[in-house]
Amino acid sequence: MPNVSNIHTLNSIKKHSAENMIEVKNLKKSFGDREVLKGINFSIKKGELYGLLGPNGAGKTTTISILSSLLIADSGEVFIENLNLRTDTNAIKRITGVVPQEIALYNDLTALENLMFWGGIYNVPKQELSQKANELLQLFGLEDRKNDRIKNYSGGMKRRINIAAALLHKPKILFLDEPTVGIDPQSRNLIFEVIEKLHHERITIIYTTHYMEEAERLCDRIGIIDNGEIIAEGTLEELKKNSPVKEIISITFSGMNNDNYKKLRSFRSDIKLTENIVHFYTSDAKTELPKLVSFCNQAGLEFNNIEILKTNVETIFLNLTGKQLRD
Template identity: 45%
Template structure:
């Protein structure tokens, strides 16, 4: 578990003047689920694209299973599996035909391929739909076949790039359970997401990425520890104030460390929620803004992100 399967060193990617990834360095240990958590446009997919040999890094290095992604990329591609963010399947082929094709691209053939296809179909719970065209599947079913295609050759390191985007809660639950099963079977997973809850549920370790920079890496406990005993006070306000006005309303309250506002909800990072709460309610009432609900959250990754960037993950 402690041996790294992936190590990056100052990995950087620029598209002209736009620097998408600004020198990230991290490692992923064998058998763990490592999540890259960050908002859309943070550089997660670009990082995965470099690590899966799709994009040449502008500078920096990365080694997977002892092989450089730039100098030995064919060998690297044998070791990794990828579940891309978009559904990368052929709608015209059946689920089984898709898996036969992708298996052959990973140099599998014959009975071994057939047996492995049966296994992964079982794993994603789609054995009964194996001979139906993928074009007839729901979004969630397509996502599961998309995952199955990345598992066929039993990769040592599986990249999953936001695999739950745009699907129903039931399919999402299945996918999250499947990721944990894979980890339990010994597979290493590098998982990217902008959902804090997914990162919290799945990850052994988390890397927080924003604007192309890896701003923190560690276990959830280690990360929340960095912000001390901070809690988050969430106030759901009535209409009447803009987000900016809401931030100004609360930012100078005693005990408030940071304020963000989104969709009528104000999140206050505070040292002690119970002490800050009366002042916050009083300030809202004074301004004539009704407070509809109040939530107090223990320190979590959202708070860590807020603490590190001054913004909410969904901003």
């Protein structure tokens, strides 16, 4: 006779696709009366590298914190490798590595001591741990600095150890929350190489960032998150193909006020204004631009700069929200 929790697990398995390593359904979270996740949905297949791309405050860390059981969602469901996050929390923790946005290391301990400490938290047997820690120190190019205290490390070196700490128990799934913020290019490249290696080894990865170049370079699929909602999702090609806008004409005006903006809106209503930069969304900038310039000249609107932006994740985001990713 299956007991109640088994029945629960069986139902969970039935309810979602076995193909998916991670399935997130209608996740909601509020802090006080501020709803910061408004129903997040996404699925990730085994071995996929999924990018959660969005500006400050979009809800990336809140999502990752829920997936790593640091926070509890108000509602919604999460399944990780056929396990239900609410009932099988410990089993999920054993197969998941988490790299938090805020570096979580002890400054007075050396890099090796930090790794030994974190490996202990993950219950890695001592001998295996020592071998794995040294292997990871080598992978992250820090073997010769392993006996230095973390307080003497650069930001980029700390980030590398922060990631290494999440890999000690050989997780099948890795959550990386903005792992390259505020670091030098050399550390960033090394981190990219390690992530690409882990991806090659078919570890399932969620990577949050507000850098579109990182999402474009690393991720198989991207979920664009803003204001607690996933507003677009797909491979880079799919996102570009589905975008009605192919190009954006970006004009910086010398003086922008309500009257001038009204004039521009009489030329095209679907424009967006950020300070004194106006964006015109178009499927054909070459044809549109001369008409626009001539309109501005006739209307007496002076501008300093014109740029044509090709569709990329940034312009897709701009079109969907009217905001820059790096607001």
